[in-house]
Amino acid sequence: MTRHRLSPLLDPRSAALYGATEREGATGRRLLESLVAAGFAGPLGLVNPKRTSVLGRPCVRRAADLDFVPDLAVAAVPARALPDVAADCGARGTRFLVVFPTEDSGGPGGDAADRALLAAARAAGVRVLGPRCMALMRPASGFAAGFAPARAQPGRLALLSQSGAIAAAVLDWAAATGIGFSSVVSHGSALDLDFGELLDWYLFDHRTDGVLLYLEGVRDARGFMSSVRALSRVKPVVVLKAGGRDGVDAPERPGSTHSDLLTGSDRVFDAAIARAGAVRAHTTMQLLSAARLLALRKRPAGPRVAVVSNGGGPGVVAADAIARQRLELAALSDATVAALDAALPAYGSHRNPVNLLTDADPARIEAALRAVLADPGTDAALMLLVPQTATTADAAAQAIVRAAAGQHKPVTAVLAGGASVRDGQQRLEAAEVPHFLTPENAVDALALLEGFASNQQKLRQVPVAIDEGFAPDVAAAEAIYRAAIAQGRTLLDEVESKALLAAFGVDAPPSIVATSAAQAAHAAAKLGFPVVLKVLSPDIVHKSDVGGVRINVQSQAGARAAAEDILESVARVRPDARVSGVIVQPMVRTRHQREVYVGMATDPVFGAVIAFGAGGVAVEQIDDLTIGLPPLNSALARTLIGGVRFARLLRAYRNVPSVDFGRLEQTLVRFSTLVCACPWLASVDVNPLVVDEDRATALDARIRVTPPDALPKARWRGAYGHLAIHPYPRELEETIGLRHGVTVRLRPIRPEDADLERAFVAALSPQALYRRFMMPVKELSPQMIERFTQIDYDRELALVALHDPSGGTPGGPGSRIVGVARIIPTWDEATAEFAIVVGDWMQRSGLGRELMLRLFDACRMRGYTTIEGIVLGENVSMLRFCEQLGFTITVNPDDPAERIVRRTIG
Numbered sequence: 001m002t003r004h005r006l007s008p009l010l011d012p013r014s015a016a017l018y019g020a021t022e023r024e025g026a027t028g029r030r031l032l033e034s035l036v037a038a039g040f041a042g043p044l045g046l047v048n049p050k051r052t053s054v055l056g057r058p059c060v061r062r063a064a065d066l067d068f069v070p071d072l073a074v075a076a077v078p079a080r081a082l083p084d085v086a087a088d089c090g091a092r093g094t095r096f097l098v099v100f101p102t103e104d105s106g107g108p109g110g111d112a113a114d115r116a117l118l119a120a121a122r123a124a125g126v127r128v129l130g131p132r133c134m135a136l137m138r139p140a141s142g143f144a145a146g147f148a149p150a151r152a153q154p155g156r157l158a159l160l161s162q163s164g165a166i167a168a169a170v171l172d173w174a175a176a177t178g179i180g181f182s183s184v185v186s187h188g189s190a191l192d193l194d195f196g197e198l199l200d201w202y203l204f205d206h207r208t209d210g211v212l213l214y215l216e217g218v219r220d221a222r223g224f225m226s227s228v229r230a231l232s233r234v235k236p237v238v239v240l241k242a243g244g245r246d247g248v249d250a251p252e253r254p255g256s257t258h259s260d261l262l263t264g265s266d267r268v269f270d271a272a273i274a275r276a277g278a279v280r281a282h283t284t285m286q287l288l289s290a291a292r293l294l295a296l297r298k299r300p301a302g303p304r305v306a307v308v309s310n311g312g313g314p315g316v317v318a319a320d321a322i323a324r325q326r327l328e329l330a331a332l333s334d335a336t337v338a339a340l341d342a343a344l345p346a347y348g349s350h351r352n353p354v355n356l357l358t359d360a361d362p363a364r365i366e367a368a369l370r371a372v373l374a375d376p377g378t379d380a381a382l383m384l385l386v387p388q389t390a391t392t393a394d395a396a397a398q399a400i401v402r403a404a405a406g407q408h409k410p411v412t413a414v415l416a417g418g419a420s421v422r423d424g425q426q427r428l429e430a431a432e433v434p435h436f437l438t439p440e441n442a443v444d445a446l447a448l449l450e451g452f453a454s455n456q457q458k459l460r461q462v463p464v465a466i467d468e469g470f471a472p473d474v475a476a477a478e479a480i481y482r483a484a485i486a487q488g489r490t491l492l493d494e495v496e497s498k499a500l501l502a503a504f505g506v507d508a509p510p511s512i513v514a515t516s517a518a519q520a521a522h523a524a525a526k527l528g529f530p531v532v533l534k535v536l537s538p539d540i541v542h543k544s545d546v547g548g549v550r551i552n553v554q555s556q557a558g559a560r561a562a563a564e565d566i567l568e569s570v571a572r573v574r575p576d577a578r579v580s581g582v583i584v585q586p587m588v589r590t591r592h593q594r595e596v597y598v599g600m601a602t603d604p605v606f607g608a609v610i611a612f613g614a615g616g617v618a619v620e621q622i623d624d625l626t627i628g629l630p631p632l633n634s635a636l637a638r639t640l641i642g643g644v645r646f647a648r649l650l651r652a653y654r655n656v657p658s659v660d661f662g663r664l665e666q667t668l669v670r671f672s673t674l675v676c677a678c679p680w681l682a683s684v685d686v687n688p689l690v691v692d693e694d695r696a697t698a699l700d701a702r703i704r705v706t707p708p709d710a711l712p713k714a715r716w717r718g719a720y721g722h723l724a725i726h727p728y729p730r731e732l733e734e735t736i737g738l739r740h741g742v743t744v745r746l747r748p749i750r751p752e753d754a755d756l757e758r759a760f761v762a763a764l765s766p767q768a769l770y771r772r773f774m775m776p777v778k779e780l781s782p783q784m785i786e787r788f789t790q791i792d793y794d795r796e797l798a799l800v801a802l803h804d805p806s807g808g809t810p811g812g813p814g815s816r817i818v819g820v821a822r823i824i825p826t827w828d829e830a831t832a833e834f835a836i837v838v839g840d841w842m843q844r845s846g847l848g849r850e851l852m853l854r855l856f857d858a859c860r861m862r863g864y865t866t867i868e869g870i871v872l873g874e875n876v877s878m879l880r881f882c883e884q885l886g887f888t889i890t891v892n893p894d895d896p897a898e899r900i901v902r903r904t905i906g
Contacts, residue, residue: 148164237277
C-alpha cells in the first residue's frame with residue numbers, strides 16, 4: 001500500500017538525529033534521550049562531524065555514511081548549520097527535516113537564517129517542520145522527539161499546536177487522566193509545512209479519530225479552510241485559538257462604514273470554524289474537556305441533556321450552565337418519570353434535573369441513569385455526585401459504569417471532591433466514562449460536541465455563486481464600478497449603491513436626485529407623500545451625524561424647507577464635504593416593519609464576509625450581529641438570521657405577524673451573489689433593510705470599492721480568489737458527445753453523488769480498481785466515499801461523467817457515473833496531482849481524453865503550471881494514453897514499480 005506523502009514525517013519508520021551530543025542540557029542530548037526512552041523501534045542514526053559515538057551509540061559525519069535512508073531528520077544544530085543539514089538530507093534521499101530550537105535559535109539574524117534554511121531545503125527537495133519545533137511524537141511506534149515533561153500515551157486523538165507550552169500542558173494533563181494520542185506535533189514557526197498540509201495527513205491516518213488544534217493565527221486562510229473542511233467531514237476537529245480581538249469594539253475610523261468595523265473581528269474566525277464543520281473552544285479547559293469526550297468516540301444526537309445528581313445544588317448549577325451554552329434540559333417523558341417514581345424515594349425531584357438526595361446508594365444511582373438514558377427525548381446524560389456517607393465514590397462509580405455500558409448516548413460524570421473520590425475517578429477512567437472537575441466543565445464539553453454536530457450541517461451545504469434561474473446584471477455592476485473609479489472615487493453614492501443592489505435583485509425604493517430645494521419639492525410631489533430627503537455626498541457616510549436626513553415630509557413646502565435645512569446643516573458641520581444635492585424617495589413605513597442590517601466587509605485573513613443583524617444607526621452599540629462566509633444558500637442564510645437575538649422579533653408575536661422569512665433569505669442569498677461576483681467590493685452597508693410580512697426593501701446603502709491597482713494580487717487562486725470558500729463551480733457543467741453516439745453530462749462532483757460513486761466503484765473490474773488505487777480494493781468505505789464526494793472546490797476538483805443507459809437525458813434521474821477525474825494540490829504550489837478512472841464499459845469512447853482536457857483547463861484556471869500523477873508500470877494502456885497527451889514518464893525513485901507522469905500546462 002502506498003504511503004501518504006507525509007507519512008515519513010508523521011509516522012516515521014527510521015530517523016536521523018543531527019547534532020547528537022553528550023553535553024548535559026544540550027538540545028541534541030535531550031532529543032536523543034527522549035527518542036531512546038520512548039522505545040523507538042526503527043533505525044536511529046546519529047550525525048555529528050565532531051563525534052564518533054554518543055552515549056555508546058555510533059555517530060557518523062554525514063547521512064551518506066548511514067546504512068539506511070532515514071524517513072526524517074531531526075536537527076539540533078546552530079541556525080547557521082541548518083542549510084548544510086538540509087543539503088545533506090536531500091543528498092541522502094531524506095525528504096523531511098524537523099528543526100528544534102537550540103541555544104542560538106532566538107539570536108540576531110533569525111529571519112535571515114530562516115530564509116537561508118528554506119532556500120537550501122527547497123533546492124534539496126526537503127520539507128521543513130519548524131524551526132523552533134517543540135514536539136513530534138508518534139506514540140504507537142515509540143517515536144517521541146520533544147521536551148514535554150510527560151510522555152504521550154498511545155490513543156486516538158491527534159494534537160497539533162503552534163505553541164510548545166500548550167502542547168506540554170495538554171500532555172501533562174492527559175497523562176494524569178489516561179487520554180492517549182495518535183500523534184503530537186508542535187510545529188513552531190511553520191516556515192514551510194503549516195496547518196493546511198499537516199491536517200491533510202490526519203484525514204488518512206487510521207490511528208486518528210479526532211484532532212485537537214491550538215493556533216494563534218492563520219497564514220493561509222484558503223488552505224486552512226480547505227484542510228479543516230476536508231478533515232472535519234470524517235473526523236471531529238476542535239480548535240482553540242488565542243490572540244483574537246473583537247473588531248466591533250475597535251475605535252471607529254473617520255469615514256468608515258459599519259461593516260468596516262467588522263474586519264479583524266474574532267467573530268469572523270468563529271464563523272469560519274463553524275462553516276468548516278469544526279468547533280471552537282474558547283478556553284484551554286474547554287479544549288481539554290472536549291478531549292475527554294472525543295476520546296470516548298460517542299457523539300450526542302442533539303442538545304437535550306438529562307442531569308442526575310445526589311443533591312439539589314449541583315443540579316441547579318448544571319441546569320444554569322446548560323442554559324448558557326444553549327443546550328436544553330431534556331423534558332422527561334411520563335414513562336420515564338413513572339420509572340423514576342418506582343425506583344426512587346417519594347421525596348426529591350423526579351423531573352430534570354433528577355435529585356437522588358444525599359443518601360443515594362449505588363442501586364438508586366444506576367436505576368436513575370438507566371431510566372433517563374432510555375428516554376427517547378434524551379441525547380446525553382450528566383451524573384453529578386458529591387461526597388457522601390451513604391456510599392463510597394468507588395461504589396457510585398461502579399453504578400455509573402454499569403448504567404453506561406453499551407450505551408450509544410454519551411454519559412458524563414462529575415465526582416466532586418479530592419482524595420475521597422479519587423478511587424471512583426480512576427474507576428471511571430478505566431471504563432472510559434469521561435469525568436470532569438465541575439458541572440460547567442462537563443456541560444462545556446457536551447456543548448462543544450453538539451456545536452460540532454450543528455456545524456456539520458453547515459459544512460454539508462454546497463452553495464453556488466449564482467442560483468440557477470437567477471440572472472444578475474453583472475455588466476451593469478461593472479459599469480457602476482468603472483464609472484466611480486474613473487472619477488477617482490472609492491465610495492459609491494447612495495444612488496449608485498442602490499443601483500448596484502438592484503442589479504443583483506435586492507429591492508430598493510425609487511430615488512430622485514435633486515440639486516436644489518426647488519427640484520426637491522418637485523421630485524417629492526412626483527413621488528407622492530410622505531417622502532424622505534437625504535444629503536447626497538461622496539464624503540459623508542453617516543448622514544444623520546451631520547443633519548443630512550429628514551423623514552416623514554408631508555408636503556411640497558415641507559420638502560423645500562427640508563432640502564434647505566439639509567444643505568445648510570451639512571455646509572455648517574462638514575464644510576469640506578462635496579455635496580451633489582439631495583435624494584428624494586418615498587417613505588417606506590408599514591405597521592409591522594422591522595429594521596435589519598446586512599453588510600459585507602473584507603477581512604484581512606478570510607477575505608469577504610457577510611454580516612446580518614439588528615439595523616439602525618446604533619448597529620455597533622446594539623452589537624447583535626452574526627457573521628457568515630459567502631457563498632450562502634437558503635439554509636445558510638436561515639442559520640445566519642437565526643443566530644441573532646433580534647430574530648425573535650422577526651417572528652410573530654402577539655398581534656404582530658411574522659416577516660416573510662423566505663423573502664429575507666432570498667435577499668441574503670442575492671446579496672451573497674453580489675459579493676461572489678464582484679471581487680472589487682471592499683465593504684457594503686445596507687442599513688436599514690426594512691422587512692415585514694410582504695417585503696424586504698433596502699432604504700439606505702453605502703458601498704466602498706477597491707481600485708484595480710489595490711486589489712490583492714491573487715490572494716487565492718481562481719475567479720473567486722476573494723472568498724475563503726470556493727463556490728460550487730456550476731460553470732463547469734456541460735453535455736458532450738462521444739464516439740458511437742454516446743452522450744454524457746460532465747459536472748463537478750457533489751455530496752449527493754455518494755450512492756452513484758459507490759455504485760460506480762462496485763461496477764469496476766478488479767484490474768481497474770487495482771490500477772486506480774494501487775492496492776486490492778473491493779469497495780470503498782463510507783469514509784472514503786464521503787471524502788471523494790464532499791470536496792472543497794478550491795483545493796481539488798472532481799469531474800464526473802453521467803450517462804443514462806436507458807437513453808434518457810444524461811445527468812437525469814436514471815443516470816449513473818461512468819467516469820471520474822480529479823486534481824488535488826501537492827506541496828509544490830505550482831503542481832497539481834491528477835487521478836482518472838473510466839468505467840470498463842466506456843473504454844475507447846474518448847471519455848478519458850475529454851476528462852483529461854478539462855483537467856488541463858482547471859489547472860490553468862487555478863494557476864497550476866504542471867500536472868502529474870502516479871501510474872503503475874504494468875498499466876501500459878494508461879502510460880500510452882498519457883504519452884499521447886504530452887506527458888513525460890519517469891520511474892518513481894521511491895517505488896520502482898510505479899511511474900511518475902508529468903506534463904507542463906501551457
